[in-house]
Amino acid sequence: MISVPASSANIGPGFDSAGVAVGRYLTLQVTKAEEWSFDHTNSLIPSVKNYEDHYIYKVAKQVADWNDCSLSPCHVLMDSEIPLARGLGSSASAIVAGIELANQLCKLDLTERQKLDYAVKIEGHPDNVAACLLGGFVVTVKMGEEASYKKLPAIDTDLVVYIPSFELKTEDARKVLPDNFQMKDAATASGVSNLMISALLTGDYELAGKMMESDLFHESYRAKLIPNYFEIRSHARKLGAFGTVISGAGPTMISFVPNGKGKLIAEEMQAKLPDYEVAALELDEAGLQVKVNINNQ
């Protein structure tokens, strides 16, 4: 079985760079078969008529082609807890799962670095795929074709997510961002990001939360796409959240809250936001997990 977590990218000022793996999962049970087929146990996974149109198959096929290998047919039973196009890295989880599928079927023995390189090549930016693959809080940068990355020591907070019922495609949420940024604004924006990461590393979650909410790169442009943006931030702060930001490209928002307070804050926020799914989630530290390799079945 292949299991990959959801992820929340950006964390405010860490735009296109920071990401955290969160405890909701896409799982694939793969068995060898006469021909290819994909089934799913819930409605979060898009239905396609032809297996060749399935996103996870396309990713696996691409990786197999890059390695001059052909994929032997399988039955893939999928289950997903990750809503589509909501800012929780559903595409990254599908990509990482597809890469692992090819890794096993073609016996590629890919390293973590190689899996990340393929994932970045397919997704285009490294923040979601790195967190999904490695688990935990990961900081990345892509310069040219190469992504560098570092996983932070475990962050000691709970998470609360606010998931609205509508979808927002990453592509559309990127269209509202400006093409250019003044040098002085870029210097301040990267200073905010640096301080957020330093505060997280030293366990100063109050300061980290303040910096999360001081982003200059994308939050103010995307806030207008999320109807309850300011209300969610201020209510969460009153209830003790350190910081609340847009998760990935949105429309989900995510709060970093004191350890042990997640469930209580989620319950109170749910009462204020009846049209949202509000949930306390844990950080996932494990990333991609392979419970049984298909070659050992």
Ligand SMILES: Nc1ncnc2c1ncn2[C@@H]1O[C@H](COP(=O)(O)OP(=O)(O)OP(=O)(O)O)[C@@H](O)[C@H]1O
């Ligand atoms: N399990 C899956 N199986 C097949 N396709 C998927 C799966 N998960 C995601 N996708 C594809 O990815 C698209 C969503 O990608 P998109 O980048 O817009 O949002 P996201 O990854 O959920 O959010 P974000 O990147 O902001 O965190 C879906 O519309 C679907 O085409």
Ligand SMILES: N[C@@H](CCO)C(=O)O
């Ligand atoms: N860094 C990406 C994450 C969403 O895929 C963005 O904000 O557009």
